[in-house]
Amino acid sequence: MNRRRFIKSVAATGGATSIAASAPSALAQDAKRETLVVANEFGPNSLDIHGVGANRPAYGVAVNAYDRLMTFGRKKLPDGTMSYDYNKLEPELAESWQVAKDGQSVTFRLRRNATFHDGTKVTAKDVKWSYDRALGMGGFPQFQMRAGSLNDAKQFIVVDDQTFRVELDRRDKMAMPNMAVPVPSIYNSALAQKNATDKDPWAATWLRNNTAGGGAFRVEAWRPGQELIYTRFDNWKSGPLPRLRRIVQREIPSAGNRRALLSRGDIDMTYELPPKDFLEMAKEAGPVRVVSTPIENALFYIGMNTTRPPFNNSLVRQAIAFALPYDRMNDIGFWGRGNKMWGAKSNTPAKAEWPVPHGYNTNVPRALELMKQAGMADGFETTLSFDLGGATVGEPISILVQEALARINIKVGINKVPGANWRAALLKKDMPLIFNRFGGWLNFPEYFFYWCYHGQNAVFNTMSYQNPNMDKLIEAARFETDPKRYDAQVKGFIEIAFNEVPRIPVIQPAFDVAMQKNVQGYMYWFHVQPDYRTLFKA
């Protein structure tokens, strides 16, 4: 019964009903090979990445059901894993583009034969409407667009049906890659506008539950809280046709059950498990393969509030950096799954890269000495806060920090903040000591530093760190065109960040995915959502 029903559904989508009746078993096997079953802790809360509160899995919908003008190329990492390539932009909906000599505008030629899922031709009008929408919806999509100097709808110009031009106020190296992230997805403007109202000109309500895209997969069914089912869009022209025909993405909250489902072969892939499970599965000889990739531009760190004593004193901050039990934090908190961010030869980075290890390591005598210099030999009392939403890591780390700081006479209380309150607590900027994580989409050091160290004091400058010299270097690097000077600027602000150490980087986390061994074509993306377009089953 299972098999027959299954064939029926696949045959209906493939339009091969008559064959299904004659050769059921061969077809069933094909169907199984062309269907991917994925289970994660939770699914999208919206099909529209521009919507208020769209969660991470909603970014995945944008990736698979919508196209962008451009996408990133791919490269092989040293360990053999495939990853998107930050330095290579490739055509998606746009078949070619031309950047003006002064770098202040770029003209895209759209594919002639590209259509949306409903068969409507994709035109420059749709592109403009979508870009306007990303700005007009406000909140997250607007801020992401602005990160690449896309500030105003006037910058988006429809030249003709096939030609779209973006004008920039200044040369900005983030502008182009920022048009390949999931936010500037291209929407079917005619379909969306049909479902817009006077109060809702961007059709936000309708697009939350429906897609109007032209991506490689269409959403066949979405049952919030249960599952999302994709079927392949056979007329997809923006890349090689995916080999998977159908993807079932289910929500299975219990991590233990996801692991059991994977071990028994009932699901093909899962993204979110505690690090311990990934470690064990990676060691097991079973049918499961674990792929682990360091998350670019992401760090777990200990942050200190620099606006008030005792952490306004850089000697105290350095003392803490020498007191942290890095190895134990890595082993116990992260199960060794991540890149170490400590113990470099010095605080001066060799290359203009980020993240790189800092020069501190566990050295208690040195920490005691620094405390003495700071006039704090008797220590003080403080509170370490962490997000309960990430308690699997936060809890053991906090206890290790508490133990370690006791050795330099600092008495640490632990404050567990519920997930819902964490962002609000960060915004208030009054926690003295925190354990937190930040990751930036765009893989530029100055992008990370702009959010985390710049005097504009964004939410993620959780230390409220202010240093005009650093601001100057960050701003200069952002628009620097000379590679040598750029290198010096990046090394400069990294060195300040390490010497002054308002935050102590601990671990660059790894992104783990567990899948059946026959699942091939996995590729790491900065948005850490599955890209089903490249996946297939051997």
Add this chain to the structure above:
Amino acid sequence: MLRLIGRRLLAAIPNVIGIVVVTFILTRALPGDPAAFYAGPAATQEAVEQVRAKLGLDQPLWKQFVDYVGDLARGDLGLSISTGQQVLDEILRRLPASLELTLLGLVVACAIALPLGILASTRPGSWIDHACRLVTTLGVSLPIFFTGLLLAYVFYYLLGIAPPPVGRLDSMYSPPPHFTGFYLVDSLVAGDVGLFLAAGKQMILPVLTLAIFVLAPIARMTRAAMLGVLSSDFVRTARASGLSSSTVLYRYAFRNAMLPVVTTMGMVFSFMLGSNVVIEKVFAWPGIGSFAVDALVQSDYAPVQGFVLVMAMLFVAINLMIDILYTAIDPRVSIDD
């Protein structure tokens, strides 16, 4: 009877009004800032304020309340930001899932607990009494997530006889056309026996887990009530009159012992509905409990308010039903005065 129902429903109105006010104030009093939460990963203060305005949370509290009551009057429970759906749709979809599980769990629990309790009470101190004690102690003391995970581990992972714990249906099936929202009923209405079996199979482990957990209070209550009744005068009289022991036991003793048992069942049922969260999480069941808890964790006000309101109405309905059952069980009981 109709007058009774009407009067009880009228009496429930002030309760419901009170609940509306209290949940509104409570959700607002919770720490946490939904605007900050939903502003997304790269939010600035400005972005947070934009989101706040969009959610209507920049309005004064009284204005928010007036808007909320106005929406309620139109049957609009608001929008859940965490799932992106209308709260009413979400509840209508999830409540049957929870109800189906809970009802079945209760039926299974009663099927085990009632005979067990009766047998234990007729033979106090015997092996069956000890067995009853053991089962109930185990049922209460095993945490529900533990039982659930254990059952899934043994019957699915090790033995492979139970279906995968993936929710109401395996991914090969699509749900039956919506009629009652109970998959077991809807699949039969649609005449699809295969689907009925598939949905039934998915229910076995979660229903067992639930039953193990709730059979304890029912069995204990049955035993205690039966012991009390069996030692009472009218039972002695019945025995002395030479009535067969089964007549004494079932027609006289059990019927009289039912009152406290039914009360317990009512309490257990409403308790189960709300506290199914753990089971729902373990078995990926798209129920109403996990919906409310997820919303709470994410400062999503509308679902929490909607959940409490719906639960309150359910409580009113269940209490009413139990009262009606009372009068059916014991005609001397009168609540219509």
